[in-house]
Amino acid sequence: MSHVVVVRGSPQLASRSSWVAQEVTAGLPDVRFVAPTDLKAEEVLLARRSPDVDRFVVDVRGARALVVATPVYKATYAGALKALIDLIPEDALRDKAVLGIATTKSAEHAVPVAAALDALFAFFHARPVAHALVLRDDELLREGERFAPSVAARARIHATRAALVAALTQPTFPSTLPT
Numbered sequence: 001m002s003h004v005v006v007v008r009g010s011p012q013l014a015s016r017s018s019w020v021a022q023e024v025t026a027g028l029p030d031v032r033f034v035a036p037t038d039l040k041a042e043e044v045l046l047a048r049r050s051p052d053v054d055r056f057v058v059d060v061r062g063a064r065a066l067v068v069a070t071p072v073y074k075a076t077y078a079g080a081l082k083a084l085i086d087l088i089p090e091d092a093l094r095d096k097a098v099l100g101i102a103t104t105k106s107a108e109h110a111v112p113v114a115a116a117l118d119a120l121f122a123f124f125h126a127r128p129v130a131h132a133l134v135l136r137d138d139e140l141l142r143e144g145e146r147f148a149p150s151v152a153a154r155a156r157i158h159a160t161r162a163a164l165v166a167a168l169t170q171p172t173f174p175s176t177l178p179t
Helices: 016-025 041-044 050-060 077-086 107-123 151-169
Strands: 004-008 030-034 065-073 096-104 133-136 142-143 144-147
Touching: 004 016, 004 050, 004 077, 004 096, 016 065, 016 096, 016 142, 016 144, 016 151, 030 041, 030 050, 041 077, 050 144, 065 077, 065 107, 065 151, 096 107, 096 151, 107 133, 107 151, 133 151
Parallel strands: 004 030, 004 065, 065 096, 096 133
Antiparallel strands: 142 144
């Protein structure tokens, strides 16, 4: 099993979406987290090539799976996440296992953000391992630097983790999933 790249939409390590991504990928070997603050803003916003951007693209191309984790802003994923995703070439995720994670204050935003992540993955011809995991903020109560998920949220986190692990342990990701 090769590495997993987690692209975080929040610049804060202690954000709910970052915490959920850490929970979903906990125990997996070689998980690499990338945040908007890991690259120079002008390189990301202007899509400029640089050694750091090139390393990011090479890392994504070589990954077995890509996980995107984002807070919900204006009923969709964060603009900082979009800026990072825009650096990824169109063919870099073809048939690659992908997973979307989002946290939102409003239950009304769950469907739009899941649809936006589905559309993003479809653009790349990637293979979602599960439906986007969207959790409301009130399902993740803050306890210092950690969060305490509700029983239902914990079950959904575990089910999503199981789907990711199953996809990663298959010799090749199935090409029979709908595009």
